Amino acid sequence: MDGETLSTLGSAYAPPGSRRHRSTRWLQLGQRVVALSPGARVIVPISVLVPSAARPGDYLSGVSVEALDQDTQTVRRRGVSIASVERYAIGIEVSLPGHRRPLLQFTGAETQRQPAGLTFLLRARNPGNVILQGVHGYVRITRAGHTVVSRPIEAGTFVTGTRIAYPVTAFGQTPKEGTHYRISAWMRYPGGIARLNTTVTFGHRQAVIQQQYRRGPSAAGGGTAWWKIAGVVAAILYGLVTTVLLWRRRTRVAHGIVEQ
Secondary structure, three states: OEEEEOOOOOEEEOOOOOOOOHHHHHEEEOOOOOOOOOOOOOOOOEEEOOOOOOOOEEEEEEEEEOOOOOOOEEEEEOOEEEEEOOOEEEEEEEEEOOOOOOOOEEEEEEEEEEOOEEEEEEEEEOOOOOOEEEEEEEEEEEEOOEEEEEEEEEEEEEOOOOEEEEEEEEOOOOOOOOOEEEEEEEEEEOOEEEEEEEEEEOOHHHHHHHHHOOOOOOOOOOOOOHHHHHHHHHHHHHHHHHHHHHHHHHHHHHOOOOOO
16 A cells, blocks of 8 residues: 555555555565464565665555455434545665755645535645654744734644645634635645745635535625626517417418518
């Protein structure tokens, strides 16, 4: 499995069956399926075959272990069903010698209307070649000069070659479409600091989603304007009048009455 970074920082692993990338392709398992009696144990050898073109740096991947034919545990609550199986992950870190280049970057931000409330997603990535530990920071979000959210970014790990959308929820915010927010954030990591200063806008799509939750003002264009209705009615009336006139003209022609 590929090594990943949790959206709130911390190392994790891709779900079973997902496509393998980078160092995960270097792993070779001695066996993929084993049968064990109760209380028995087995040793499964794992080989790491590093290609000659691999660059220096830290690489994280993992091996997933789970029992076959598990009884899926399903939890049903308030109309939602959650199925789960037990899985263990064994992390494998490969460190290739050479120059180390720790680097962390913010790449932007956006707003999303989620069930919990208005959420700001701070996009960041680790394009360097070092697994960064102890990454922490702070985020402040304002609206028209007033602070909406101001809180720390708790310390965590950022895996090399991965990117995240760090969520910051602003409970109680039900903005109208077109509302602007100012985001100022920083993340400190061993070797530097990444900064973000940008403005995001609460757009039409998110306003429509918010309206579906029956919260906040109506989205622009959410209803049908009166002039649109009037236009449709006028078109229908025009069509009816035209049809009646054509019908009358054909009737007169059929009876030998032709207008001069």
